[in-house]
Amino acid sequence: MLWGVSGPLFLLDYLAAVAGALAVALAVRAATGRRVRGAEPDTVELAYLTDRAGLACQVGVAALRRAGVVHLGGLATMSVDGPPPPRSAQLVRALHAALRRPQTWAAVLADPTVGRALRRLVGRLVRDGWLLTPAQRRRVALATVPLFAVAAVGVTRLVDSAVEHRDAGTPASVAGLLLCCLATALGGWWLCEVPETGAAARRLLRRRRRSLAELNPELRPTYAGRGTDELLAAAAVFGPRPLLAIDPRFAVQIGVDPERTRPTTPPKLARR
Template sequence: MTTSIVAGPGDTWGIPGPQFLWLYFGLAAVAIISVLIWRRGYTAGPSLRSARDLTATQAALINGDRRLAVYSSLAALRAAGCVESDKRGYLHQAAHLPTGASELDRAVYAVTRNGITTTGVQTHHSVREVLDRTEAELARDGWILDDQARRAVRTGALVVFAVLAIGIARLFAGISNDKPVGNLVLLLIPIGIAAFALLSVRRVSGAGKRILAKMRRDAQHLSPSQKPSWTTYGPQAAALSVGLFGAGAFWLADPAFAQQAELQRNIAQTGLSSSSYSGSSCSSSSSCSSSSSSCSSGSSCGGGSSCGGGGCGG
C-alpha cells in the first residue's frame, strides 16, 4: 500500500515541507549541473591535437600577465647582449638587435634607445600595442577568455541565483507561516556558495592550461631547478624559460642584471613566482559542492516540531 503526501491547509504554498525540500534539491542540482556543462563549452578551448606550441610571449601572457611577457622579452634581449642596465635601473641598448627577434623584442628594444625603467617599458604605448594584438590572438584562438567572453560565462550564474531566490522566498514564507525551516537553511547555504562561485571565471581556458603544461614538460631543461645556461640555449630559450616558469627564472639566471633593473622589486609587487610557474594570475578554479539534509524519524527540527510535520522546509 502506497501513501501519498497530501498538502495540509497550513502548508506553505500548498506544498509540505519534506516534499518541497526534495523538489528544491532536484531543481538546484539540475540547475548547477546544467550551468557547469554550458560553461564548459565556453571555457574548454581548442583541441591540442592540431595546435602548435606557443611563442614565449604567448606563454608568458597565459602563465602570468603583461609584465611577465615584458620580462620574457628582456630575458631574450639580455641573453643576446642587446640591453644593459645602469646604476639608476634604466635600461639602455648595448648592441644591435639579432635576426629573428620577436615583435615584442623589437618593441622593447626600441623603447630602450634613450634609457627607460622596466616599469616605463611595460607602460609604453608601442609595447602595449604589441601585447594588445597578442592577447587578441590568444582570445580568438581560444587559449584565453577576453572580457566579453567572461561576461557571457558569468550570465550562467543567474540561473542558480534564480533558484536561490526561490529558496529564499520559501524561507521567509515558511517563517511567516510559523513553520520550521532548519533543513531549508542548510540547503540554501551550498546553493548560495555555488551561485557566487559561478561568478568567478578563469582567464585561461582549459586548453590554455593544458598546452602550458605540455610545453613545460617539453622544456624541463629550461626550468630554474635545472639552472640552465642562457648562453648555451640562446635568447629565445631564455624568453621561453621566463614565460613558462615565471619571473624567478630571470632572477636565478642573471641576478646582477635583475637587481640593477629592479626586477626583484617588480616581482615582489606583482606576486609573480620567484621559483617556478606558480605565479600564474587571473587564473583560478573553483569547485562547488552541494549537500542535502534528510530527515530521520528520530530527529526534530526545533521548537518541538518533528520532521514529519513541517519538514524543516517551511
C-alpha cells in the same frame, strides 16, 4: 508552503537542482574557448596567458638579455647595444625599441611602442581563440544564473515559512537548507569570476606545466645547469621566479621579487 513537501524531501530536491545548475555552469565554462586556430602561442604569448602583460614583458626583455643586447646602467636603467635576435616576437622588438635609450623598467612598460605591441598580441590571442572575447565571457557569467535562481527558491521557502509561521521541517533540515542556500550563492559568486583564457589555453598551460614540472618554483628546484631557453619557458608558465637563475640583478631590476613568485608589476596592462 513551498511547497507541499516535507523538509528533508525538499532539501533533497534542492540539492538535485543545485547539482543540475552547477553542471550547466561548469559545462559552459569548459566548452567556451575550446576551438582555436593558428599556431600555438610562443613563449612570450604563453607568459601573457599565464599572468598578462607584466609577465610577458619580463619574459620578453629576459630574451633580449639572454641574447646579450640588454645592459644595466646606473639609476636602475637599462639600454640595448646591438640588434634584437632574428625572428624575435613583436613584443620583444618593441621592448628593444624602447630601450634604445636608457630607461627604467617602469618607463619601458609605459612606452607607447610597447603598449601597441601588447594590444596587437592580445588581438592575435583573441582572434585565434586563446583569449575569450567579451561576448564569450558574458556567456560564461550568465551560465551561473541558474545557481542564483536555485538559491533564491531555497531562501523563498525559508522566508515564507518564517513569515507564515509554517512548518519548514525539522530544525536539522531547516539549518541544512540555510547552509545549502549560502553555499549555492557563494558558489555562484565564485563562478562569476570568469577567466580571460579559453578552455584550450588553460589546457595548453596545464600541459606545459606538466612538462616543466621539475622547474616549478613551489618545489624549490635547483636551476643550476639549466639552459636559458628552458628557464624562460618555465618563467612563462610558472611566473618570473626562474629569471633569478638567469641573472639575479637583472631579474630584480625588472620587478622580480626574490621572496615571491608573482611579478610586482601590474599584471593587466593591456586588458581589453
